[in-house]
Amino acid sequence: MTRMASTQTQTQPQPPVATHDVTNQPPPLAPYDSSDDAALLEGLRREGAGWAEEEIRRLGARAGSATAQEWGEQANLNEPVLRTHDRYGNRVDEVDFHPSWHHLMRAAVEAGLAGSAWADERPGAHVARTAGGLVWGHTEAGHGCPTSMTYAAVPALRAQPELAKVYEPLLTSREYEPGLRVPAEKPGLIAGMGMTEKQGGSDVRTNTTTATPTGEPGVYTLRGHKWFTSAPMSDVFLVLAQAPGGLSCFLVPRVLPDGSRNAFRIQRLKDKLGNRSNASSEPEFDRTVAWLVGPEGRGVKTIIEMVNCTRLDCVMSSATLMRKTLVEAGHHARHRSAFGARLLEQPLMRNVLADLALESEAATTLTLRLAGAADRAVRGDEGERAFRRIATAVGKYWVTKRGPAFTAEALECLGGNGYVEDSGMPRHYREAPLLSIWEGSGNVNALDVLRALGREPGAADALFAELALARGADARLDSAVAALRTELPRADQFGARRLVERMALALQASLLVRHAPGAVADAFCATRLGGDWGHSFGTLPSGTDPDAVLERALPDRG
Secondary structure (H helix, E strand, O other): OHHHHHHHHHHOOOOOOOOOOOOOOOOOOOOOOOOOOHHHHHHHHHOOOHHHHHHHHHHHHHHOOHHHHHHHHHHHHOOOEEEEEOOOOOEEEEEEOOHHHHHHHHHHHHOOOOOHHHHOOOOOHHHHHHHHHHHHOOOOOOOHHHHHHHHHHHHHHOOOHHHHHHHHHHHOOOOOOOOOOOHHHOOOOOEEEEOOOOOOOOOHHHOOOEEEEOOOOOEEEEEEEOOOEEOOOOOEEEEEEEEOOEEEEEEEEOEOOOOOEOOOEEEEEOOOOOOOOOOEEEEEEEEEEEEEEOOOOOHHHHHHHHHHHHHHHHHHHHHHHHHHHHHHHHHHHHHOEEOOEEHHHOHHHHHHHHHHHHHHHHHHHHHHHHHHHHHHHHOOOHHHHHHHHHHHHHHHHHHHHHHHHHHHHHHHHOHHHHHOHHHOHHHHHHHHHHHHOOOOOHHHHHHHHHHHHHHOHHHHHHHHHHHHOOOOOOHHHHHHHHHHHHHHHHOOOOOHHHHHHHHHHHHHHHHHHHHOOHHHHHHHHHHHHOOOOOOOOOOOOEOEOHHHHHHHHOOOOO
C-alpha cells in the first residue's frame, strides 16, 4: 500500500511552467546620460567652451531620458504627411508632423542647436553648439537637418546686410514656433536650402531655375524645380537660381510680408532609405518672390559658407551615430551572457568594442577640433580659417565614410536583437549612409580637398602645421606625415580618395597622440597607421590594451 502511494505521487502532473519568462536580456538603456563621454567633455574644454559643460551635461541627461528617446522613436514611426490642398481646394503645400517632432525641434532650438551661436559673443560658442549636437543627437537624427540649415544660413545671409538685419535676430532666436505665417511676425525662424536639381545634383552650375528681376531693387521672381529640398516646412530658404548675371543666391520666404503664400509648390515628398522623420521634397517655383543675397553671379561663393557649416554638422552627426550605437552595443554586452560569461568579458567581443571605441573617440575628437577651428575662424583667426578650409572637407569625407561600417558592426554586437526594428539599431543603420551623401558625396569632398590644395596653398601649410604639433611623439605618425609630404605634389583625381583617407588618419592620430590617454593613441596608431590591422572592426593586435580603451569609453557606472 505504501509502495503504491509513492508511485502515484511520482506520476501526478506537475503545474504548468511559463514559457515566456524573460531572462538574459538587457534592461532598457534609458535613462542614461549621453554626455557621459570623456572624449567629448575633454574636447569641449580644450576647444574653449568649458564654460558650457554644465549645460551640456543637462542636455545629455535630457537626451538619454525615456521621454526624449520615445520622442525619437515616435517621430520616425509617424512620418510627415504632405497636404497639397485644403478642404476647399486651395493650394497650401503644408507638411504635417507628429507632435514628437515638434517636441524634439523645440528642445533643440531652446538648447541653442540652431542659429543662436552666431548671436553669442563668448569664445567657444560654436564649439558648445557642436557639443550640444553630439549629445542631443542621441535622440534621433532627422530633426538635426533643419537645425543645421538654420545655423548655416546666418553667415550666408550676411552677404546682404539689409536682409540680415531683419532675419538674423529671428534665425538666432532660441524660440521655436511651427506653422507658416509672416516670418517677421514670428519669435523665431527655421531656414532651409534649395540647391540641387535633377539634371545636375552637386554640379549646381548646371541649374536651370531662372531668376527674373522685377524692377524693384533686389526683388526677383523664380521659375524652376528643385530636386532635393529638405525641411520644406521651414520659414525661409536660401535658393540658387540663374539670374541675368549668372548663378546667384536668393532668400525665398514661404509667406510673403503681406501674409499671402509664396508660390512654393511641393510636388512630392521623397521616399528615403532613412531620415524618415524629416521631410525631403521637390518644390516647384512659378513666379516665386525671392530676394537677392550677395551679388549676381556669385551664388556659389555666397552659399559656400553655408556648405562649410553643414559639412561640419555631417561630421558631427556621424560621430554622434557612432557614439550612440557604441553605447547601445556596450550596454547589451554588459548585460547579456553567452557561453558561460557576459559578452563584455569575452575577449573577442572586447576586441570588437575596443576597436569601435577607438573609431568613436577619433571621430568625436576631430569633430570638436573642427568646431574649434570654425569658432576661431569666424572671430578673425586666418590660420584657423585655412585649417578649417581643408580639414572640414577631409573630416567630412572620412568620418562619414566610416559611419555605415561602424553602425553595422555595432548592430551585429546585438545579434538578432539588433536586426529587429524595436531595438532602434536598424534606424541608425539606415541613417548612416546619408551623411556621406548630404553636402557632397565622397567624390565631391575628395575633389574639394584637391581644389583647396591647388588654389589655396595656405590650406596645406595649415594642415601640416597642425600635424607638426605631434612631431616626435609617435614614430608611426611621423612616418605617415612624411609620406603625405611626398604624396601631395603628385595628387590627382585618380588617387584623391587614397590621399584624403591618409590625411584624415594622420590628423586623427595627431589629435589622439596629443590629447588622449597613451593606450588609446597607441592602439590607434598601431592599427590605422602601423598596418597591424585587419579589414574589419575587432582586429586589434596583441600588445594593444583593449581594457584601457573600454574603461575610458564605456565606464561601468554601476
